[in-house]
Amino acid sequence: MDPSIAADESLNRQKFLEKYIKIKHGHWGGSWLLRSSPTINGIIFDENFTYAKILYRSGYSGGEALMKKTDGKWEFVSKINMWIE
Secondary structure (H helix, E strand, C coil): CCCCCCCHHHHHHHHHHHCCCCCCCCCCCCCCCCCCCCEEEEEEECCCCCEEEEEEEECCEEEEEEEEEECCEEEEEEEEEEEEC
16 A cells, blocks of 8 residues: 555545645655655634635645635635745
């Protein structure tokens, strides 16, 4: 079993996120991966909970993504990679 390979509900979430953020798993040769990318470092909402700024890390870089809630559904607005190691 390789914990870096998503299954069930985690796979559904991965497929959703992969539309917007590059996801890498098994980076170190398929060994046990205890924390997978992307990691969310924080989510900041506006006062009406209409917008969410998501601070993320994916592999050796990271940045911010912006989501907007319209008619009860969250939609992707934009993302920007802000740093790289």
